Amino acid sequence: MTDDIFKVGTYEFKSRLIVGSGKYKSFEATKDATEASEAEMITVAVRRVNITDMGKESLLDYIDPKQYTILPNTAGCFNAEDAVRTLRLAREAGGWDLVKLEVLGDIETLYPNVVETIKAAETLVKEDFQVMVYTNDDPIVARRLEEIGCVAVMPLGNPIGSGRGLANPFNIRVIKQRANVPIVVDAGIGTASDAAKSMELGADAALINTAIAEAKNECLMAKAMRDAIRAGRQAYLAGRMPKRAFASASSPTEGYIWD
């Protein structure tokens, strides 16, 4: 498995687990869980500095941008313009060109607004961003985003933060089968089996935040996700046995002592 590299745009990773940095109790917990996950890429959000209450420390004091590939996101953006502005600022802040585009449709479902997502993706690709794009589990939209030039398409498994697993595994498989860019399951993964299932379906990676950050033991769940991603990937590469309608004996059916 050492040569099973996850390539996205001009970047290469050994780990196929991408983690988020939201919802943790503390920066310390973020750091510990991220290390335990052995992920190499971590998402961050871009927000106004609180001028009146700065705080002494910041996330990037704990998550070293030299050690991790920082993936700035556009979480909270509801239109293309805000998403583009956000990522231009992120690129200026840290020089990061690999970005996670997400444009949301409404606050209740957090489902993507694919029309605005497509508009933002077109602008960002023209500006030489390497865009990993969060979208619906819609094979037609996924292909459109690939055609625009996104370096990875990231269909949701289920709504953000819901932990409900994969709503439509068939679509994840269809999206993967028709794609020429990496497919990353983003959102919905609740526990290790969801992560393994995503990889068994052929996803190139999975992006997981809440399932780790909201676990009672974040580090243990981070390790569970690390192992699940590896197991699912290996099962996918190994090629699973066919499903049969009836039994098929595992032991030879000849040479019985009563024959």
Next chain:
Amino acid sequence: MHILLNGETTATTAETLSQLVIELSLEKRMIAIERNLEVVPKSEYDNTRLCENDRIELVHMIGGG
């Protein structure tokens, strides 16, 4: 002079973006600045003079998925 800093009308004695960053003690932070909807590269902070009612957005990275 008053500027609109992160959505709040704010009084400042800074004349340039560099001075504003120092005034806010943000020199060591990984930040980015947008002035009137245009991102300003760090190399331009010294040369970027603040004007009355400039709309400044000053951002950093926080936890997020």
